[in-house]
Amino acid sequence: MIDALGQPQCVLIIGGGSDIASALVDKWVDMRCQRVILAGRSFSVMEQVQSQLQSHSSAKVEIVYLDMADHESLAPLTAEVFERFPDIDMAVLAAGQLGDQAVDETDPKRIEQMFDVNATGPAIFLTACASEFKKKGAGTIVVLSSVAGEKVRRSNYVYGASKAATDSLSLAMSEALRGTGVNVLVVRPGFVSTKMTQHLAKAPLATTKEKVAADIIDALAKKKTLIWSPKEMRWVMLAYKHIPRTIARKIPF
Amino acid sequence: MPQLSNTQLFGGWGRSPSSASALLPTDEDPAVKLDALAEFVASAPDGTRLLARGMGRSYGDAANCAGGYVSTHYDFRDIFEFNPTSEELRASSGFSLDEIMRRLIPEGYFVYVTPGTRYVTLGGAIAADIHGKNHHKDGSFINHVESFELITPSSRIEVNRSDPLFWATAGGMGMTGIITAATIRLKKVQTSYIKVTTQKTLNVSETIEMMQRLDDSFTYSVAWMDSLASGNSLGRSVITWGEHASEADLEPKLADNPLSYGPSVKLKAPDIAPSWLLNMASIRAFNEAWYRKAPKNKVSIESIPAYFHPLDAVSDWNRLYGRTGFLQYQFQVPLGQEETLISIIHRFSRNRTPSFLSVLKRFGPSSSGHLSFPQPGWTLALDIPIRTKGLSELLDGIDFQVAEAGGRVYFAKDSRLIPELVPKMYPRLDEWRDVVEKSDPKGIFLSDLGRRLSLRSGEVKKASLVETLGAAIGKGPNL
Ligand SMILES: Cc1cc2nc3c(=O)[nH]c(=O)nc-3n(C[C@H](O)[C@H](O)[C@H](O)COP(=O)(O)OP(=O)(O)OC[C@H]3O[C@@H](n4cnc5c(N)ncnc54)[C@H](O)[C@@H]3O)c2cc1C
Numbered sequence: 001m002i003d004a005l006g007q008p009q010c011v012l013i014i015g016g017g018s019d020i021a022s023a024l025v026d027k028w029v030d031m032r033c034q035r036v037i038l039a040g041r042s043f044s045v046m047e048q049v050q051s052q053l054q055s056h057s058s059a060k061v062e063i064v065y066l067d068m069a070d071h072e073s074l075a076p077l078t079a080e081v082f083e084r085f086p087d088i089d090m091a092v093l094a095a096g097q098l099g100d101q102a103v104d105e106t107d108p109k110r111i112e113q114m115f116d117v118n119a120t121g122p123a124i125f126l127t128a129c130a131s132e133f134k135k136k137g138a139g140t141i142v143v144l145s146s147v148a149g150e151k152v153r154r155s156n157y158v159y160g161a162s163k164a165a166t167d168s169l170s171l172a173m174s175e176a177l178r179g180t181g182v183n184v185l186v187v188r189p190g191f192v193s194t195k196m197t198q199h200l201a202k203a204p205l206a207t208t209k210e211k212v213a214a215d216i217i218d219a220l221a222k223k224k225t226l227i228w229s230p231k232e233m234r235w236v237m238l239a240y241k242h243i244p245r246t247i248a249r250k251i252p253f
Numbered sequence: 254m255p256q257l258s259n260t261q262l263f264g265g266w267g268r269s270p271s272s273a274s275a276l277l278p279t280d281e282d283p284a285v286k287l288d289a290l291a292e293f294v295a296s297a298p299d300g301t302r303l304l305a306r307g308m309g310r311s312y313g314d315a316a317n318c319a320g321g322y323v324s325t326h327y328d329f330r331d332i333f334e335f336n337p338t339s340e341e342l343r344a345s346s347g348f349s350l351d352e353i354m355r356r357l358i359p360e361g362y363f364v365y366v367t368p369g370t371r372y373v374t375l376g377g378a379i380a381a382d383i384h385g386k387n388h389h390k391d392g393s394f395i396n397h398v399e400s401f402e403l404i405t406p407s408s409r410i411e412v413n414r415s416d417p418l419f420w421a422t423a424g425g426m427g428m429t430g431i432i433t434a435a436t437i438r439l440k441k442v443q444t445s446y447i448k449v450t451t452q453k454t455l456n457v458s459e460t461i462e463m464m465q466r467l468d469d470s471f472t473y474s475v476a477w478m479d480s481l482a483s484g485n486s487l488g489r490s491v492i493t494w495g496e497h498a499s500e501a502d503l504e505p506k507l508a509d510n511p512l513s514y515g516p517s518v519k520l521k522a523p524d525i526a527p528s529w530l531l532n533m534a535s536i537r538a539f540n541e542a543w544y545r546k547a548p549k550n551k552v553s554i555e556s557i558p559a560y561f562h563p564l565d566a567v568s569d570w571n572r573l574y575g576r577t578g579f580l581q582y583q584f585q586v587p588l589g590q591e592e593t594l595i596s597i598i599h600r601f602s603r604n605r606t607p608s609f610l611s612v613l614k615r616f617g618p619s620s621s622g623h624l625s626f627p628q629p630g631w632t633l634a635l636d637i638p639i640r641t642k643g644l645s646e647l648l649d650g651i652d653f654q655v656a657e658a659g660g661r662v663y664f665a666k667d668s669r670l671i672p673e674l675v676p677k678m679y680p681r682l683d684e685w686r687d688v689v690e691k692s693d694p695k696g697i698f699l700s701d702l703g704r705r706l707s708l709r710s711g712e713v714k715k716a717s718l719v720e721t722l723g724a725a726i727g728k729g730p731n732l
Contacts (some may be wrong), residue, residue, distance in 0.1 A: 001705035004269040004580045004668030005645045137320035138272035181273035
């Protein structure tokens, strides 16, 4: 059960290999979390996270297979995970694929895949997850979105649009779930220096996975439904969304 | 089998955490309904969870039952029989202490134990084995209970003081079954007034010294403490001792109607208070003003509501903490652990933890309830906004200090305790589990609190975590 300070005891992580998610779980197992279920496609990556977690905590760490691109099996598998681990009180959706705009533009298959993993899969998973939590009368879903999903930029519009779909779905779902005991937190990190981004140049207001994890923990205690990390990003995005297009074009991304 | 009528969100008085449960229907004939309820419990399929809920005055998740059924106090209101000869009241568990007082104070009878609010039910009072300002004299609520009727999965029976189930239920937080009615003893009083002796102290040492020296000469005693005061003023308090006033104590105006009783709710807190309304500055200013205003030393006559339930004058005052809510941390350390008590007060003060008037009280002997909270020593309760920075680490650290000292945290107030410390804080937990395992092997009566703290199952021994966390926090800057 999640306590008054928003701390989970049994978490399901989709995209168990994600840097932010593992930073988050690293902190949770030192708090109240007694069981972590890593779900994803790559066993080798999840096993790494598992042994890393077990090196400093006695929490039980389980690994299950779940593929955001396999839409047919996603809902039944989600239900199965909830049945096998009836104590799950928090789910973190961290699976995602970062695009490479130049290549994506030339390859319809890649566009399809991007939406499969970043939009369609999450829509199916989040809906299944919400319905499981509703039955349980309690639970929290953390969705790792992106500022790229808040305002889709020309420099990576395929990726941005796929994230935008999940971002808006999650926000609306959060409203739809009011009164059911199920809470949704949408997290919009700015530029996080992670595996996914290490080849890119560092942006201003760049943050780290540890800082995003700390912001998420704080937001859960305060029962927020939407945060930016770092929080200044919120104002940057607000300004960005409202400047005239002609000026926006002058911004180099 | 009751129909799943409507699903509803339930939370505690601190507004966090909350969860959804199905409400049991309340529209049937009371007698039929209780039989139907017993029948439902007896034939509940595996995995069903059900919990009785009173007025939701426990602060955390004690009265929540996520994904299960909740029966509320409206279900239990058909019996109310007072016998003046035996001074015993038989009442359905859904009646509140407020209703009992309204009906019986004018007859010259008072409840033996009242908490800081009168909006608690008889069921909730037994389940939490609540204490009042007279614990050092009269013990906890269960001391004044003769017997109660309990619905368990195997029966609907009258449970008396010789039954282990009686003691598992007192402090068992609803997890032994549903109390439908109880027989309690009442106290004869001449008036509905309290003769109050107020004493301001300069710091915590003086508070402790005075309470140790003088508590035994009064029936009621409590200290309101300014937890934000520091330095030489650390733990400065206003102690109020009380005694039931006799008719001779009353001024003529009051003596005309010595048993008059009609508390009124004067204010209602709005539901839209922003979460920052109660912040460090406003709470500090309030504590300061309130301490300054208190007389240094004075004797006065006060009404029962004014002395026992001052907060009840503002209904829904918990809303003032806004959407993020607050929590209450109430712990207790044994006699002889005054140093620990002072060190914890120091820790709150140094951490600048905003708490409106924290309450300090001295406990007398324990009851025999397996999980009953009070034991001889000191108890301190603080209301703290959830938004407080570093709250989680601070309280985790204090949990360890409390457990180390042989003390414990109160389940009725808890919403975040370290589960691994429960067996240490409640050494009779295994005894309780044995009794409950026998009466409810399927674990039907399991609250969110019970699940969060693994009260029914024994598999929470994560020694390494406890040790590392303890060590880490012990070294941390908050100590
Ligand atoms: C302002 C304030 C001051 C307080 N002061 C004190 C104090 O001085 N001393 C003290 O001890 N406590 C105090 N409390 C706490 C309060 O007395 C307890 O939490 C009490 O249990 C609340 O009763 P309730 O009817 O609201 O029960 P709820 O909060 O609804 O339920 C509390 C527990 O009782 C169980 N329960 C309720 N009804 C039944 C039933 N019929 N059968 C079986 N189980 C049942 C529930 O399952 C739950 O575990 C205070 C609370 C507030 C808000």
